[in-house]
Amino acid sequence: MEILKVENLSLNLEGRQILNNLSLSIEAGTIHSVLGPNASGKSSLAFSLIGCCDYSPQWGKIFFLGEDVTHHPVYQRAKMGLTLAWQEPARFEGLTVKDYLSIGIKGKNDDLIKEALEFVLLKPEEYLNREVDKTLSGGERKRIELASVFAMRPKLAILDEPDSGIDILALDHIIKLIKELKKRGSTVLLITHREEVSSIADKTSLLCSGTIVKEGDTVEVGTYFKERCIPCPTRIYPSGENDK
Amino acid sequence: MNDYQLMIDAYTEAGGTPDVFKDSKIAHLVVHKNKVIGSHLVRGLLLEPKETESGVDIKLKVIKGVKIEYPVHLCFGVLPKEGIQEIVIKAIIEEDAGVKLLAHCVFPNAVKVIHKMDAEIEIGDNAYYEYNEVHFHGERGGVEVIPKARIKIGRNSRLMTNFSLLKGRVGIFNLDYESEILDNSLLEMTAKIYGYGDDRIRIREAGRLLGKASRGLIKSRIAVKDNAQSEVISELSACAPDSRGHVDCVEIIQGNAQARAIPIVNVTNEFGKVTHEAAIGRVDKKQVQVLMARGLEEEKAIDLIVSGMLK
Numbered sequence: 025m026e027i028l029k030v031e032n033l034s035l036n037l038e039g040r041q042i043l044n045n046l047s048l049s050i051e052a053g054t055i056h057s058v059l060g061p062n063a064s065g066k067s068s069l070a071f072s073l074i075g076c077c078d079y080s081p082q083w084g085k086i087f088f089l090g091e092d093v094t095h096h097p098v099y100q101r102a103k104m105g106l107t108l109a110w111q112e113p114a115r116f117e118g119l120t121v122k123d124y125l126s127i128g129i130k131g132k133n134d135d136l137i138k139e140a141l142e143f144v145l146l147k148p149e150e151y152l153n154r155e156v157d158k159t160l161s162g163g164e165r166k167r168i169e170l171a172s173v174f175a176m177r178p179k180l181a182i183l184d185e186p187d188s189g190i191d192i193l194a195l196d197h198i199i200k201l202i203k204e205l206k207k208r209g210s211t212v213l214l215i216t217h218r219e220e221v222s223s224i225a226d227k228t229s230l231l232c233s234g235t236i237v238k239e240g241d242t243v244e245v246g247t248y249f250k251e252r253c254i255p256c257p258t259r260i261y262p263s264g265e266n267d268k
Numbered sequence: 269m270n271d272y273q274l275m276i277d278a279y280t281e282a283g284g285t286p287d288v289f290k291d292s293k294i295a296h297l298v299v300h301k302n303k304v305i306g307s308h309l310v311r312g313l314l315l316e317p318k319e320t321e322s323g324v325d326i327k328l329k330v331i332k333g334v335k336i337e338y339p340v341h342l343c344f345g346v347l348p349k350e351g352i353q354e355i356v357i358k359a360i361i362e363e364d365a366g367v368k369l370l371a372h373c374v375f376p377n378a379v380k381v382i383h384k385m386d387a388e389i390e391i392g393d394n395a396y397y398e399y400n401e402v403h404f405h406g407e408r409g410g411v412e413v414i415p416k417a418r419i420k421i422g423r424n425s426r427l428m429t430n431f432s433l434l435k436g437r438v439g440i441f442n443l444d445y446e447s448e449i450l451d452n453s454l455l456e457m458t459a460k461i462y463g464y465g466d467d468r469i470r471i472r473e474a475g476r477l478l479g480k481a482s483r484g485l486i487k488s489r490i491a492v493k494d495n496a497q498s499e500v501i502s503e504l505s506a507c508a509p510d511s512r513g514h515v516d517c518v519e520i521i522q523g524n525a526q527a528r529a530i531p532i533v534n535v536t537n538e539f540g541k542v543t544h545e546a547a548i549g550r551v552d553k554k555q556v557q558v559l560m561a562r563g564l565e566e567e568k569a570i571d572l573i574v575s576g577m578l579k
Contacts, residue, residue, distance in 0.1 A: 114552065127559060
């Protein structure tokens, strides 16, 4: 069953074409990766899918659970079960980790919150009452972001570069968390620029200049990406990296 | 119901715990307009209130070497719609002494009330003084609050002030605190205020870091909406070697509100340093969207961000 369908999505921001006639289909219960180099439009795609106000597409449609959600506000899509773990999560003064994780949960469930923190290797007793503010390191904040999505149990979790800012040791646990999300019934849209991270996906779409250029078997797309896209032959690099 | 009970009720509504007034271990003072209607002392604390025509003059002293175990509870208020209350405080915290005060100022029915506080505070060496003031104003906005303090902090000592006005309309608010800090001492001043309607907020907090390795932090968190206006002047001067200060001001505006922040940082010693950060504007759009992505409607997301900042 298809949980998300994107048809011919085009997004223009300040005169720049960010997404270009992009189509995508995601099967429920899978881990689907969108792999692409920097500046290929990955985060913009995530923002458009969740409905961020500055990322309304000029063209195209987004269907979630069969419903046209193209013009639904962010919170309405979230209530339907569509959410995002941000690549660079916001910080909130005065809001505790417990408060933050509670927001997306229906009814208060302390066990769920504790479990989510443990999944990202944060001790609940040390973190529950800390504020989600600048006293947390980037890595801690990132883990809390992933924990909040995990606790929310969304139908579709979009994870934007979940591995960025996370140390190598924690990466294994992040991958474990992504697999656990799937095991517990969430579909995962995994956005990354690292082929080794996308390798856990059931299916991969390769994004280039705002459009999907290749789609299918993860190993096949990953190999193509590794061989053909690094360095990107169509991008101008400052120090002659194109020649490497 | 008598004034005492009405004051305690208003104090409770402002977030206070009325049981403290029955506890013999906890010192307290309750002042309605210019009448002292309740007081209790503990060992080592001298608290002498003297009624005047328009308020109360208070002498507060903590004797050398005494650290008052429980916070001293003060409750000031004017219950009628109109009235004036002028509180003059002379506080001396002697060497090696310390006290925490928790003041609740309640004006639940104010239509035309003036509340003035004029404090002189002297903190000796190796001493501490913590002053937390919580205001409760009701919804009419008819209060004019004018707190003023002149503070001297000795060596190896600490002063903390926390002012919050989050319940009810602010009315007109004009705070002016000045302090001087000697060697190895710490100053921390925090003000949190939520203004709406046509409230007017003006805060001036100033610290002069006169002593070697003295420290100062002036922090303000202001939210204004409707037609409310705020102006925050935060002044820190580093005048001694290794003195360090930081000014941190965040103001959030909504609707037609206006906010202004004026950080003034002076350094007169080459080994001193003062930093400042100020942010004024609407609620951060990304913060709102992050919370909305967890299912909160926009208005609730904004409320949560503002209440978090003021917490």
